[in-house]
Amino acid sequence: MHPYRSHTCAALRKSDTGATVRLSGWVHRVRDHGGLLFIDLRDHYGLTQIVADPDSPAFKAAETVRGEWVIRVDGVVKERTSDTINANLGTGEIEVFAQEIEILSAAKELPLPVFGEPDYPEDVRLKYRFLDLRRETLHRNIVTRTKVIADMRTRMTEIGFAEYATPILTASSPEGARDFLVPSRIHPGQFYALPQAPQLYKQLLMVAGFDRYFQIAPCFRDEDPRADRLPGEFYQLDVEMSFVTQEDVWDTMEPVMRGVFEAFAEGKPVTQEFRRIPHAEAMRKYGSDKPDLRNPIEMQSVTEHFAGSGFKVFAGMIANNPKVEVWAIPAKTGGSRAFCDRMNSWAQGQGQPGLGYIFWRKEGDNLEGAGPIAKNIGPERTEAIRIQLGLEDGDACFFAAGDPDKFARFAGDARTRAGEELKLVDHDRFELCWIVDFPFYEWDEETKKIEFAHNPFSMPQGGMDALENQDPLTLKAYQYDLVCNGFEIASGSIRNQSPELMVKAFEKVGLSQADVEERFGGLYRAFQYGAPPHGGMAAGVDRVIMLIVGAKNLREVALFPMNQQAQDLLMGAPSPASPAQLRDLSIRPIPPKPDQ
Helix, strand or coil, rough: CCCCCCCCCCCCCCHHHHEEEEEEEEEEEEEEEEEEEEEECCCCEEEEEEEEEECCCHHHHHHHHCCCCEEEEEEEEECCCCCHCCCCCCCCHHHHHHEEEEECCCCCCCCCCCCCCCCHHHHHHHHHHHHHHCCCHHHHHHHHHHHHHHHHHHHHCCCCCCCCCCCCCCCCCCCEEEEEEEEECCCCEEEEEECCHEEEHHHHHHHCCCCCEEEEEEEEEEECCCCCCCEEEEEEEEEEEEEECCCHHHHHHHHHHHHHHHCCCCCEEEECEEEEHHHHHHHHHHHHHHHCCCCCCCCCEEEEEEEECHHHHHHHHHHHHCCCCEEEEEEECCCCCCHHHHHHHHHHHHCCCEEEEEEEEEEEEEEEEEEHHHHHHHHHHHHCCCHHHHHCCCCCCEEEEEEEHHHHHHHHHHHHHHHHHCCCCCCECCEEEECCCCEEEECCCCEEEEEEECCCCCECCHHHHHHEEEEEEHHHECCCEECCEEEEEEEEEEECHHHHHHHHHHHCCCHHEEEEEEEEHHHHHHHHHHCCCEEEEEHHHHHHHHHHHCCCCCHHHCCCCCCCCCCCCCCCCCCCCCCCHHHHCHHHHHHHHCCC
């Protein structure tokens, strides 16, 4: 027999009754039932119940073991009685009567409980991540992660893509975040950058004629952590294709992404036909460029019903500024004063003066609007709003007014709040869509100049003519995001492969041809020698897995993540370099100023 195990802790079944077996694993818990000891033995694969009675030679050892000790058990498989079967356990019809127990490794008192998975401070969980990873939920999430990535690779290979590994030590590039810099010992005073994405390399692969590339790519960005983005390092399914339109990219990747979700959705519905929603429409209907389509609420403009009305606040704003609009946020079943007051209080908590509302209720045979706004605009306008929005008795509507560019995000948050509070959101499904036609440029209030809105290497719609003759802030890009349940899970574009177009696009943000050649010389040179039309996308592997397993943040699907302060508490990183290391790199640290 093998020195440690003849079976895993998930393998034994009723058909093994009577067999002598050997198992090894961790003591999940020990239960004393009137002198009869039960040990739940756990390994990577599952659990098996071990029984030791006082007559067994293994009983003495069984009395000494504690949670998370590693033991080897020799014993005989016995069938459980019908009243003790555990239907929730694969091995639930059997138990192993111990004949010998060997303690392979004792465990100190645990800083973090494994059994039961009680809530515990995250910093403790991360410092003792090797214990945290023994917990069933996190362990299962990580196993699911490996399966999702394997599934992605299989699907991409089956449709003709090949996986190519791109460099980790590279040059700095403008991906919208700070680079992690790596000092060069051989070239003192110079630095490599860890790639924020393989963007430039995958485009160079298209120029080199490789046609269909993919990679499960590590990416590195020195930015502040948040729940939907890991600090430092994350992974993406990176894709690039030659001789394609954006429709080709969508048609190619929809079945892949849909298939991945369906494979792991455990029966939850997954969108079959992905809607393609222009960015401007998404902002007007949902107040977000990553809308949660499980929420049925769609906002509408009701400006005309307030223009010249008795509600002087909105009417005055409309009269004095042509940019002003009034948006309605319909809330089916929200027609109670208590709910409307809660929404108003929430808005004030967001720094807003409030959130106006109307709610409808039956008064005898009549359906009437209630609330201060209804009283001010009168019954005819109130009824026109109700008809436009398709609302009925027991429904409500909230209003946001001003320049939509300034209040759209708040209105979107109000939509989300109303949908969640009224339980209108179906959490047991995956709703996916493409957000398309993103703005090419945007105005930066801090720098008071035009900046790229998204990927600077995207192709502007309209090409050179649009760049030369159109207001830059009205330009659209062949840029698109894939959104699922309110999260952006992928972003992509058709690339600008023309050297002249590339220079013209960067000139709009204040960079000269010389700047382009200096900062993006490899790509710029490559485009001089025959670059095919190409495009692609990158899907966030971590976010996809987070959605699939229903986790609340990305640290629940990553093996050894950093904490919110971008520290690796397990390995103690970042940490000071030794004087010898700094001398090798010709570096001297400068202490931060006291106010930094």
